[in-house]
Amino acid sequence: MKAKTEDLAVLWVDAHADLNTNRSSQSGNIHGMPLAVLAKELDYYWPPLPGADWLKCKLSLRNLAYIGLRSLDPYEHVIMHNLGIAHFDMFDIQRYGIDAVVSAALDKMDPDHNKPIHVSFDIDSLDPLEAPSTGTPVRGGLLLREGIHIMTAIYKTGRLGALDLVEVNPKIGNQSDVDRTVTAAMHIILAAFGQNRRLVKPESNDLIPPNNNK
Numbered sequence: 001m002k003a004k005t006e007d008l009a010v011l012w013v014d015a016h017a018d019l020n021t022n023r024s025s026q027s028g029n030i031h032g033m034p035l036a037v038l039a040k041e042l043d044y045y046w047p048p049l050p051g052a053d054w055l056k057c058k059l060s061l062r063n064l065a066y067i068g069l070r071s072l073d074p075y076e077h078v079i080m081h082n083l084g085i086a087h088f089d090m091f092d093i094q095r096y097g098i099d100a101v102v103s104a105a106l107d108k109m110d111p112d113h114n115k116p117i118h119v120s121f122d123i124d125s126l127d128p129l130e131a132p133s134t135g136t137p138v139r140g141g142l143l144l145r146e147g148i149h150i151m152t153a154i155y156k157t158g159r160l161g162a163l164d165l166v167e168v169n170p171k172i173g174n175q176s177d178v179d180r181t182v183t184a185a186m187h188i189i190l191a192a193f194g195q196n197r198r199l200v201k202p203e204s205n206d207l208i209p210p211n212n213n214k
């Protein structure tokens with residue numbers, strides 16, 4: 001994603017806001033910081049990081065929307081509200097349904113509906129029953145079918161520019177946990193690229209009855 005695509009919208013599907021800086025983070029874990037590093041509005045917040053002068057804060061938080069939040073740190077909460085970042089948490093999903101929530105997120109992050117979309121999908125947005133093999137699980141999350149719905153809606157925009165799927169950790173849990181987590185991740189990725197689970201073509205025409213709708 002180079003200069004041309006600096007003008008993009010970002011959908012962040014995650015249980016966490018990942019909006020900490022090295023000063024606000026309680027854990028010091030860098031996986032809780034990626035959005036703060038990307039956000040123009042938080043540029044001032046960082047001391048110069050040794051060896052990271054290539055890093056430029058380029059994303060406007062106006063073009064960001066979250067889905068699935070349910071674990072925020074105190075500063076993240078304040079930053080999100082003070083900067084007016086669009087966010088849809090589990091309450092919104094329960095109340096309005098996932099279809100309405102994705103449409104609202106798409107409207108907020110790009111009201112003209114013409115920017116390329118980057119989706120960052122953290123597997124911990126899903127409920128740990130769906131995706132147990134992850135480092136910071138939070139119960140009460142998305143069903144896999146809701147995750148698939150989000151990605152199908154993104155596919156239908158025709159504007160998916162890039163996708164990352166993070167936090168699958170095969171070292172966590174037993175084999176069945178790992179298999180469940182990895183297959184969930186595969187369903188999410190396939191949906192983003194337009195796989196329609198209802199349509200599977202038969203291998204031969206032998207068993208197809210005549211089409212009376214012609």
Ligand SMILES: NC(=[NH2+])NCCC[C@H](N)C(=O)O
Nearest residue numbers: 016020027029031032073136
């Ligand atoms: N990508 C993730 N799993 N992020 C979890 C972050 C958890 C916590 N907010 C932290 O900053 O440490």
